[in-house]
Amino acid sequence: MDANKPATECAAEPHRSSLEEQLASESISGHDHTSDGSPPTAPEVLSENPAGNGPLEQGEDMVAGEAPYSVLPHAEKAFVIVVGSFAALISPLSSSIYLPSLDSLARDMDVSVSLINLTITTYLIFQGLGPSFVGSFSDGHGRRPAYIIAFVLYLGANIGLALQNSYPALMVLRCLQSAGSSGTIALGSAVVADLTTRAERGKYIGYSSMGISLGPALGPIIGGLLNHFLGWRSIFWFLVILSGVCFIVVLIVLPETCRAVVGNGSVLPPLWNRPLWTLVAPKSRFREDGKSQESQDLTTIQKPKRRPNPISSLLILAQKEAGLILLYGGLLFSGYMAVLSTLSTQLSSRFGFNSIQIGLCYLPIGLGSISSRWTVGTLLDWNFRREARLQGMPIHKNRQQDIGNFNIERARLVIALPMIYLGALSILAYGWVMQYRTSLAGPIVMLYFMGLTTSGSFNTLNTLVVDVNHQSAATAVAASNLCRCLMGAGTTAFVGPLIDAIGIGWTGTIVAAVWALFSPMLWLVYIRGLSWRKTKAAQKQQRLETPAEDGQSRSDLEQGSREEKPQSGQV
Numbered sequence: 001m002d003a004n005k006p007a008t009e010c011a012a013e014p015h016r017s018s019l020e021e022q023l024a025s026e027s028i029s030g031h032d033h034t035s036d037g038s039p040p041t042a043p044e045v046l047s048e049n050p051a052g053n054g055p056l057e058q059g060e061d062m063v064a065g066e067a068p069y070s071v072l073p074h075a076e077k078a079f080v081i082v083v084g085s086f087a088a089l090i091s092p093l094s095s096s097i098y099l100p101s102l103d104s105l106a107r108d109m110d111v112s113v114s115l116i117n118l119t120i121t122t123y124l125i126f127q128g129l130g131p132s133f134v135g136s137f138s139d140g141h142g143r144r145p146a147y148i149i150a151f152v153l154y155l156g157a158n159i160g161l162a163l164q165n166s167y168p169a170l171m172v173l174r175c176l177q178s179a180g181s182s183g184t185i186a187l188g189s190a191v192v193a194d195l196t197t198r199a200e201r202g203k204y205i206g207y208s209s210m211g212i213s214l215g216p217a218l219g220p221i222i223g224g225l226l227n228h229f230l231g232w233r234s235i236f237w238f239l240v241i242l243s244g245v246c247f248i249v250v251l252i253v254l255p256e257t258c259r260a261v262v263g264n265g266s267v268l269p270p271l272w273n274r275p276l277w278t279l280v281a282p283k284s285r286f287r288e289d290g291k292s293q294e295s296q297d298l299t300t301i302q303k304p305k306r307r308p309n310p311i312s313s314l315l316i317l318a319q320k321e322a323g324l325i326l327l328y329g330g331l332l333f334s335g336y337m338a339v340l341s342t343l344s345t346q347l348s349s350r351f352g353f354n355s356i357q358i359g360l361c362y363l364p365i366g367l368g369s370i371s372s373r374w375t376v377g378t379l380l381d382w383n384f385r386r387e388a389r390l391q392g393m394p395i396h397k398n399r400q401q402d403i404g405n406f407n408i409e410r411a412r413l414v415i416a417l418p419m420i421y422l423g424a425l426s427i428l429a430y431g432w433v434m435q436y437r438t439s440l441a442g443p444i445v446m447l448y449f450m451g452l453t454t455s456g457s458f459n460t461l462n463t464l465v466v467d468v469n470h471q472s473a474a475t476a477v478a479a480s481n482l483c484r485c486l487m488g489a490g491t492t493a494f495v496g497p498l499i500d501a502i503g504i505g506w507t508g509t510i511v512a513a514v515w516a517l518f519s520p521m522l523w524l525v526y527i528r529g530l531s532w533r534k535t536k537a538a539q540k541q542q543r544l545e546t547p548a549e550d551g552q553s554r555s556d557l558e559q560g561s562r563e564e565k566p567q568s569g570q571v
Contacts, residue, residue, distance in 0.1 A: 070195045071265040077195045081188075083254050087147065088188035090154060090243050091181040092215025095123060096362065097223035097239070099344045100355040101232040108232070109167045113345065117496060119174045120341055121489045126178035128485030132313040134183030135190070135478030142258045142273050143187050143194070144250075150187070151247040154180030155240060162236035182481060189477040193466050194257035195265075198384065198408065216340070216451070217366020224359025252276045312472065313479040321409075321529050322465055322476070324521045326483040329461045331518055332420070333484035334491040335427055335511040336454050339447075340365070341492040342499060350437055364444050368451025376456040379415050380463065387411040404537060408467050409529035413522055416460035420519060423453035424512040431508015468533065 070077065098120075106116045130150075138146035157177035164170055226234040255278075256262050256269040271279075316322050340362075347353045347361055388395050393406050426449040433442035462480055469476035499507050 067264055067266075069197050069264060072195060080195065080255060080257065081192055083249060084143075084184075084188040084191040087151075087246050087250055087254075088184040089215050090239070090246065091127065091178075091185050093219045093222075093242075094177055094181050094215075094239060095120075095127075096216045096219030096340070096366075097226075097235055098123075098219075099340070099362070100220050100224035100359045101227040101235060102344055103348065104227055104232050104355070105170070109170065111167050114496065115167065117341065117492065119171055121493045122171060123174050123178040124337070124485045124489035124492065126175045127182040128482040128489070130179035130182040131186035131478035131481045132311075132475075135186040135472075135475045136312050138187055138190060138258060139472050139475050140258075140260055142256050142261045142269065143191060144254065144256050144273055144275075146183060146187055147250050147254070150180050150183040151243060151250070152180075154243055155247065156180075158236045158240045158243065162233050162240065182485075186475075186477040186481060189462065189466065191257050194259055198403065198467055214366070214370070216369055217363055219366075220344075220359035220362030222359070224355040224357075227355045312475045313482050316465075316469060316472070316476055316479040317483060321468060321525055321532050322479070324525050325461050325465055326480050328518060328521045329458065329480055330483040330487035331514060332423070332454060332457055332461075334487045335515060336450075337488040338491050338495040338507070338511055339427065339430065339450065342495055342504075343447075345496070346434060346499075346504065350434065351440065361440075361444065361447075364448040365451035368448040368453075369455035372452050372456035372459065375452075376415065376419075376459050380412065380460065383415055384411045403467065404534070405530075407530045409464065409525050412460050412464040412467070413526045416457050416464075417519065417522060417526070419453045419456045419460070420515060420522075423450060423457060424515040426450040426453055427508050427515075428512040429508075431511075432505040434508075435503055435505030468529075 072080070102113060102116050106113045109116070134146050134150055137149075154177060157173050157180055160173045161170065161177060164173060222238065223235055226232075226238055253275050255265075255275050256273050257265065261267070261269050261273065268274075317326055343362065344358050347358050351357075353361070385395060387407065387410060391406055426446050430443060430446035430450060433446060462477060465476045465480055495507065498510075
């Protein structure tokens with residue numbers, strides 16, 4: 001028996017004994033029972049939801065001797081993910097709601113539009129840096145404390161922005177606003193990784209991305225209306241009210257999901273780390289010793305391997321496979337921001353639109369982004385099942401399966417690559433229809449398809465990065481944010497002068513060419529990713545088998561490995 005596997009308790013009852021003996025003699029889904037020959041426990045025999053909420057949903061199964069990846073039922077998972085998604089709304093909303101007010105801010109601050117555009121650049125820089133701290137902290141100490149820190153910082157920054165009267169204050173407070181809001185994106189993705197397995201993750205993309213999608217869609221419209229009727233200060237007061245409501249909801253209902261704190265959801269977190277409603281509700285899911293009544297001892301807490309370290313995001317970037325994926329994701333985001341950051345100016349100069357009309361023109365790209373959540377999510381789950389059949393890997397829902405011999409890169413990138421090429425064609429067409437001043441329908445249609453394909457590509461690449469860095473999900477998303485936001489910040493700094501110099505048509509052509517010319521980075525991951533992971537795993541195993549030095553015993557090394565290595569079937 002694997003030394004890592006927790007002992008199971010035999011809960012057999014007399015009238016179930018024959019059924020349990022039959023199951024004990026068989027190998028269920030390729031997994032052996034315990035070496036002492038004990039029969040499976042009651043949760044293994046009965047096809048019940050491990051959270052004690054009735055039958056399992058269709059396609060969800062139990063594996064002998066193993067805890068479910070999450071004890072939460074589907075409805076509760078979806079609810080928690082939606083709450084995290086709407087908490088993440090504040091980051092893209094804060095970025096996009098600001099865009100229709102650029103001209104008004106430039107006039108009131110008595111500075112040029114180029115200087116106001118620098119506040120977008122600095123916002124993106126801190127949007128990349130912030131999650132590196134928040135993500136590393138949350139992977140070891142929990143999602144709720146990280147949410148609290150992020151919201152407090154964000155609320156303070158927005159109050160300051162609504163009251164300030166100078167350009168330097170605007171610049172500094174926008175940086176703080178970005179640092180506070182950006183952590184919520186990494187936390188939202190981490191909550192999804194805490195609760196869902198790779199085989200079902202696509203199903204939850206629609207829930208997890210609702211807030212992130214609504215931000216670009218609604219932000220410019222809301223910002224345009226507020227700026228037109230109430231002035232630009234009302235934008236920041238609106239964000240104070242919205243984030244205050246989200247903060248209260250998080251405090252009251254969002255449970256702790258970090259697996260270093262609550263395992264698969266059956267371990268009771270510390271009193272200070274619980275949602276407020278649980279302080280007055282009965283602890284029906286937990287035993288007094290902190291374990292679930294239903295899952296018994298079938299849960300594992302994945303302890304953090306180190307103290308919070310913001311440099312851990314850079315370590316993920318240094319990995320061969322993840323580095324290539326994240327660098328290409330940064331190129332995608334740079335082209336995306338080249339359009340978003342200049343759309344307001346282009347619409348104003350070419351069509352003479354006011355802030356309300358400009359805000360409405362951002363709607364197609366947001367709708368395209370929303371559409372991608374369901375189309376891409378469905379495709380990801382379908383292709384994962386297809387690849388699993390082709391590669392001979394059985395799928396167990398609510399079990400995080402070992403992908404050591406599974407080509408997850410092929411399962412994800414076969415969806416991402418076609419979308420990337422379609423996105424390149426969309427941005428190419430957008431540039432030239434804007435260049436030749438066609439009717440408004442041309443740019444609007446191209447913006448929709450660009451939002452659909454580019455957002456779908458982002459989601460798929462981020463999903464792959466989390467797949468191969470599942471034990472540090474928030475840190476992996478923070479690394480993605482760091483790479484794409486820093487590259488996007490550089491793009492926003494020079495794309496305006498570039499358009500003035502060569503025109504928006506040739507600028508769109510350059511962006512599309514860069515996306516196409518650097519796409520072999522992803523083809524390399526598609527071809528070599530699995531072999532890279534196997535080599536890395538072999539090297540790690542070799543280090544463990546090497547005699548310890550400096551008085552450290554081999555058993556200590558193996559114990560350290562067990563803290564990093566998940567149980568069989570629970571990656």
